[in-house]
Amino acid sequence: MINEQELLRIVEFIDSTRAPFTELIAGMSPDSDWALTSYLVRAKLRQQGVPISQLIQASGLTYGTAHRRINALIEEGLIDVAPASPGSKAQVLLPANQLMQGFEALALHVKSLLATLVGHREDSQRSEQYYFGEPRRSFEQLLPPTELLAFRGSPGKRLRFLFHDDNYFAALRNLWIDFRANAGRREDFQLAHLQELYEKALANGTRSESEFDIIALNYPWLAEFVQKGLIRPLNLDDQGASPNLRDFHPATLECVTYNDHLYGLPMYITVEALLARQDMFEANALRYPATPKDLLAVARRLHKPKRAQ
Known part of the structure; x- marks a missing residue:
């Protein structure tokens, strides 16, 4: 399966690779069918209906030619016609289920090819095993903040962490201390077993000032901490100040979302297994x-x- 956000990313990627064909090679004609259908699919994924005049303009064809081609796609069952709103006489065009299924199959195929080419994965791997997320906009976003590298034990404020006592967070602590140019010390971290972590986090919420700057909460605790007023939403803007928020798979962001508000960022996912003798x-x-x-x-x-x- 492929989620809507990922499908939109892949369709936009295919669009960006097709455009230079006509822009850089003189005499080439654009593919009107792709222009028509991809425009409709992108609009649907953004929850938008498309008037026929708008789709004609997007096709790059003359009015008459585009109108005839759109009508042909409607007759073939690839495009649906629907009221613009309940009771409205105005109509909009939507991609039919058959067209959406075709685009999903195309996206999965392209995703698999890209993962094999760029990620050096085996052809036999299922495309569901990797995620086509938001691309990085610049190499600088991959680098640690320069102020951390310059920190080096200066007398300023240090971050304090409360994490689960497991191998993942122990490794994260060691990376912060060693890889980040000694930006932190071991005593800046408290690692606690799950029950102790829960009790410490609850107790910390009753303090007038938090003892920690960053706390790891177990996903099932989120609703309780929100309802008790112990945590507040982050209110991050994924279109502006926080463009990399869409790097996260939507399913992981749902784990830190409550009543449509984001209360944290996902650290890592574990799968628990219950075995019976x-x-x-x-x-x-x-x-x-x-x-x-x-x-x-x-x-x-x-x-x-x-x-x-």
Whole structure:
């Protein structure tokens, strides 16, 4: 599958590679079918309807030729005609499901080719295994801020972190201390196990001034911390001051979004697996739990501390 944001990125990318063909090579004619259909698809992904006059202009064809081609695409079931608004006599054009499915197939194909070419991936890899996100606008955005490199233990304020005590955050701490030119010290970090992290974060929220500058919250805690007023939305502008926000996969941004407000940035995703011992379930004639309630009931049945179980 491919999400709408990723599909839009790929269609825009294909557009940007096709344009120079007619601009740089004299005598070449633009592909009107691509101009018509890609314009419609991009408009739909931006939740916009397209009047026929606007699509004719986008086609690059003469009025009569464009009108005939659009009507032909409507008859072929590739373009739908719909009211501009409920009860309106004005009409807009939309890409039909068949056209959208074709563009999704094209996008997946292009995505796979790009990943194989640029990312040196094997042809056999599924395109779902990588994400065609927002491109970097300049190399400078890949570099650490120069003020961090110049910090080097100067007497100014240091950032204080509260993270989960696992290998990922331990490595992140070491990178900050070593790779960032000694911009931080080990004592600037507190690593806590999950329950302790939760309790420390809750307690920190009751302070008049936070003890930490950056805290890692577990995704299931987000709603509670928002409802208790312990965290505030970031209010980042993904079109202006924070253009790289779209580098994140939309699914990961949803994990830090509550009531359509962004409350943090995703650090990393883990997948938890719950395994059941078949012999214990068979010996006790128990079915595998299908709900959290079933799970707790089974746990109570099997948990026998006196027998070291």
